Amino acid sequence: MSRILIVDDSRTSRKILRSILEDAGHEVIGEAMDGQDGVNKFKELRPDLVTLDITMPVMDGLEALRCIREVDGGAKVIMVTAAGQQNKMIDAIKLGASEFVTKPFEPDEIIKMVNKLVKVVE
């Protein structure tokens, strides 16, 4: 079980992700609606893992990833994106993203990924 922060501007995506994670026994300790909100909640909650949407208003996922890694160089971050955004994925890898998931969400894929990363943390 891990404590997870969901950062996504879409209420629908946050809700679907939350139910996938909770069904697998993880605890969603917070939700943020844009990158800036995400960075603030990361500092405040110190989650084991962050799911970070790339396409968001105010501050996008790449900028938020950079800020989060500045706060904690070992932060585990799963980037969430629609398909077809390879350039941004490459940027995210350079910035230290741990994994990627593409929308629409595939529950098995996400849980496998989360469990793998959590094991590294423990």
Next chain:
Amino acid sequence: MINQLFGNFLVKTGALTRDQLERAFETQKKVRVKLGLIAVTEKLMTLEQSEEVNKLQSVMDKRFGDIAVEKGYLTDDQVGRLLGLQGNQYLTFAQAVTDNGFMTLKEFENAFNEYQKALAFTATDMESLKSGDSDRIVPLFLPDDVEELQKEHILIAVRTLLRLIDSDAYIGRASWVSSINTKGVAFQCLVGDQNSDSKVALGFIGEDNALLSVADTFAKEEFEKVDLDSLDAVAEFINCINGMFATKVSSKTFLDMLPPIYREGSVTVTGGRMLKLPIYVDGNELQLLSTYDGMINI
């Protein structure tokens, strides 16, 4: 889609009652067989392989046969043979209508000729319709002056809608518009990177129940009205369509996806030259808006 298109024509011309059409659709469901199942019963694939392909299909914008060929489970020829065994939608619909005794095959075929006249379609167009393949049917309802890439974008949208929202959805004739007053809209623009000045956008407007069908099915929720929550679900559905489109064009150009935009209540949607395609979802009219070389604005 041909069963819905032609079936509604039959009701409109009085050849079938609405009730008979619904019963024919029910019958048709029983004659329709999935390609995976045929592949397994024909012993060309194992059950495990078929399940694997089904699973891949749920995350990829590809057909069962395409994935099975890619994985090396089937050859193109075998897929062709299986599709033949499966029977196309026109034939299964014909069988359902005649099995129920609603029309004779002769009457059915005559009505199909009338349908061709009503739509002013060529014989080739009718073959495309009969194929039941949405990739061949949708272009028949688009204007001639649609760019190839825009057509591809719309095909992906319709295919994804048939797969994720309503497999019985069907379309009407598309038209060019520059501005629409409506209630509720969700859309997303994609822009090229520094190497290209591409701008495309895709959005949905329409009857409340049509927008709600999309939102409910995509988010697996029951929304009560077209508000910012249900439109957010529609916007995420658009985001998925656009992701598949961005993937398809990625060898030529990188498209950056901007955050989707959605508004509840009265709104004027403009887009220079927007293509508006009616799509009937659970019988309610949804309208797909598509621009190429320009953004959608509100």
